[in-house]
Amino acid sequence: MKGIGVSPGISIGRAFVLGKTEAALSGVLLGSEAEISQEIAQFDQAVGQAVDEFESIKSSTDLSLAEEDQAILDTQIELLTDPQLKADVIEKITADRKNSADAVIEVIKTFVQLFEGMDDEYMRGRAADIKDIGDRILKYLGAAGNSLPPNFEPNTIVIAEDISPSEIIIMDISQVIGFATQAGSKTSHTAIIAKSKGIPAVVGCGDELGTVRNDDMIILDGINGLVYVNPERTIIDDYLEKKATYQQWAGKLKALKDQPAVTTDGKKITLSANIGSADDMADVFEFGGQGVGLFRTELLFMNRDTFPTEDEQFGFYKNAALRSKNKPVIIRTIDIGGDKQLPYFNLQVELNPFLGYRAIRICLDRTELFIIQLKAILRASVFGDLKIMLPMISNVQEVRAAKQVLAEAKTTLLYEGVAFNNNIKVGVMIEVPSAAVTADILAKEVDFFSIGTNDLCQYTLAVDRMNEKVSHLYDPFNPGVLRLISHVIEQGHKHHIHVGLCGEMASDPIATLLLLGMGLEDFSMSAASIPAIKNIIINHNMDEAKAIYKNVMEMDSSEEILAYLKGHRE
Amino acid sequence: MIVKDFVILAPQGIHARPATTLIRLVKNFKSTVSLKKGDKTVRLNSMLSILSLTIKGGETVTIIVEGEDEAEAAQAIGLFFTEQLKEL
Numbered sequence: 001m002k003g004i005g006v007s008p009g010i011s012i013g014r015a016f017v018l019g020k021t022e023a024a025l026s027g028v029l030l031g032s033e034a035e036i037s038q039e040i041a042q043f044d045q046a047v048g049q050a051v052d053e054f055e056s057i058k059s060s061t062d063l064s065l066a067e068e069d070q071a072i073l074d075t076q077i078e079l080l081t082d083p084q085l086k087a088d089v090i091e092k093i094t095a096d097r098k099n100s101a102d103a104v105i106e107v108i109k110t111f112v113q114l115f116e117g118m119d120d121e122y123m124r125g126r127a128a129d130i131k132d133i134g135d136r137i138l139k140y141l142g143a144a145g146n147s148l149p150p151n152f153e154p155n156t157i158v159i160a161e162d163i164s165p166s167e168i169i170i171m172d173i174s175q176v177i178g179f180a181t182q183a184g185s186k187t188s189h190t191a192i193i194a195k196s197k198g199i200p201a202v203v204g205c206g207d208e209l210g211t212v213r214n215d216d217m218i219i220l221d222g223i224n225g226l227v228y229v230n231p232e233r234t235i236i237d238d239y240l241e242k243k244a245t246y247q248q249w250a251g252k253l254k255a256l257k258d259q260p261a262v263t264t265d266g267k268k269i270t271l272s273a274n275i276g277s278a279d280d281m282a283d284v285f286e287f288g289g290q291g292v293g294l295f296r297t298e299l300l301f302m303n304r305d306t307f308p309t310e311d312e313q314f315g316f317y318k319n320a321a322l323r324s325k326n327k328p329v330i331i332r333t334i335d336i337g338g339d340k341q342l343p344y345f346n347l348q349v350e351l352n353p354f355l356g357y358r359a360i361r362i363c364l365d366r367t368e369l370f371i372i373q374l375k376a377i378l379r380a381s382v383f384g385d386l387k388i389m390l391p392m393i394s395n396v397q398e399v400r401a402a403k404q405v406l407a408e409a410k411t412t413l414l415y416e417g418v419a420f421n422n423n424i425k426v427g428v429m430i431e432v433p434s435a436a437v438t439a440d441i442l443a444k445e446v447d448f449f450s451i452g453t454n455d456l457c458q459y460t461l462a463v464d465r466m467n468e469k470v471s472h473l474y475d476p477f478n479p480g481v482l483r484l485i486s487h488v489i490e491q492g493h494k495h496h497i498h499v500g501l502c503g504e505m506a507s508d509p510i511a512t513l514l515l516l517g518m519g520l521e522d523f524s525m526s527a528a529s530i531p532a533i534k535n536i537i538i539n540h541n542m543d544e545a546k547a548i549y550k551n552v553m554e555m556d557s558s559e560e561i562l563a564y565l566k567g568h569r570e
Numbered sequence: 571m572i573v574k575d576f577v578i579l580a581p582q583g584i585h586a587r588p589a590t591t592l593i594r595l596v597k598n599f600k601s602t603v604s605l606k607k608g609d610k611t612v613r614l615n616s617m618l619s620i621l622s623l624t625i626k627g628g629e630t631v632t633i634i635v636e637g638e639d640e641a642e643a644a645q646a647i648g649l650f651f652t653e654q655l656k657e658l
Contacts, residue, residue: 079617
C-alpha cells in the first residue's frame, strides 16, 4: 500500500485499529426561549470543559510535553474559544432552533469544508484540527462517544482513518512504533508529532488501509511511504536488514546534523546542497546543509508545453528563497540543450549535442527568453540570498554579454518600480576547459566560481560518458582534470573570489581530502551525501590534506592516485 | 486610529502557531484590532477568520488599530510582524 512517508524509519509490528464514533444529527428543534438559553449555556459549559481538559493536559507533569505539543494545544484552545465559532453556533441555536450538538456539528462541518477546499496544503491540514475541536465539544455535550485511548501493547502500529492532534498528544505512545492513516498530509499534526518523536509514520494511505484488522502484522516504511499488511517472509527478512542499516545510519546522521564542518585544526568548510525545486529545501537543512550550491532550474522548463512566464518563474524562485532561511542559494540559469530537450523549444537534432547549441549559448542567442528568467530571479532576490550562476561559459565575452542582459533586466524592473537586490552576485560554472584555463581572466569579471566536475571531466578528456565503449576513460582523477580543478581554486583565491565545487566529485569520499588540500572551501552535493562528507572533514586536518594533495600531484596515473587515496581512507 | 502595512517575513506565512501568538498578544489591549488582506478584513480575535485568509509569506497585510491604547497596541503588533514572526 502506498502513502506519504512523513516520518522516516522502518517499523515492524502489530496493528491496532483506532475506532472512531461519529456524532449524528438529532434533528431536534427547540421550542421555547428557555430551551434556547439553556442550549447556549450548555455549549459554553462544554467549551469550558474542553478548554480545561486541554489545559490540564498541557500542565500535566506525567506527559512532560515538548514545546511543539504545547504550541499545538495552545492553538486548539484558541480554536475552541474562537469568537467566530461561538457566534455561528449561537446563530444556529437562536435562529434555526437547533440544539447545541446539532449546531456544533453543522458549524464545524462548514469550517471543515472551507479549509478542505483551500488551495494551500497546510490549510487543508488544519481541517483535521477543526474537526478535532468539534469532537471535543461534542464529547462534553454527550453527543460523541469518543473513547479514551487504550493502553497499547508493545510494538503497536496505530492504524486510523485520521488521528486528531489532541488524540495523538494524550495517547500513551511509549509502546507505539508507527502510525499509518488513511487521510492526512505532510503538514498534518500526526506527521509533525510523529516526526518530532522519531516514530515512523505514513499518512494518506487511502481507503485500502480500512481493510487492516487488529493484530495484523504490519511493516511500515516511513522513508518510502509504504505499508505492508501480513507480508511474506522474504519481505520481512528484507526489511529486518533495511531497518538495521537505517538505524545505524540515522544515529550517525543525527549526531552530525548540527555539528559544524570544521577540520580538527579549525578550518571552516561550507557544505551546501544541490536541489531541483523548493520542495528539496527541507532536506537541505535536515541533513545539515548550509545553503544551496546549485539550484537546477530545469524542472521549471520540463514537462510542459510552453515556456514558463515571468510570474511562474518568479513563484518558483521565490518559494525556494522563502524556505532558504537566508542562506545562500545559487541559481543556475537555463541549462537546456545537450541531453536535456524541451518539446516546445524545437531544438535541432545535432551530431554533437554536448558541443552544440546549449545553455548560455541559447540564452545569449535568444535574449528575449533569458531576460525573462533574469527578471524573475531578480524579483525573487528580495526574499533571500539568491545568486546567479551562468553555465557552459567558455570565454569572458560570454560573461560580459550575459551581464549586459542582466543590466537590461534591472533597468526594466526599475522602470516597472519592482524591488530587487541590485547587488545580486553573479558567478560562472567552470565546466569547459577553456574557462578553467582562463580562470584568472574570468575571476576579474565575476563574484564566484563553481566547478562542475562532471562536464569538465567529459570535455577535458574528450569522453562521452554515456557511450559505453569509452565511458571507462571518463575519470575525474585523471592528472589533467585534477590540475585544472586545482588551477581554478588557486586563481579564485588569488583574485579573492569564492570557489565552490558542485559536481559529483563533491560527494565522493575518496576525493574529499584531496580537494580540501587544494584549498576548496565549498562543497555542494545531494543533501543526503552531506553527513558522510562532513564526517571526513571533522576527522582530519589541513596539513594532512595538503600533504595528500602534494603527493597526488607527483603521480602520473589515476590508478596510482586512486589506490593512494583509497589507501589513505582506511 | 492607526493603520499600518506589514510584509509577512515568515516563509510559512501566518500559520496556526503565529496566529495563536498574535491573538493572545492582541488580547492584552483594549483596542479593537483588525487585519486586512486584499478586500477582506477580519477581527484579530478569531483563529478561524485569520486562518481562512491564508496569509502567505511575502504577502502584505494591513493592520488597523483603534481604541484608547492604540499606540501601545500598534507598537507591540509592529514588533510581532517585524521581529517575532520570523522566530515562530
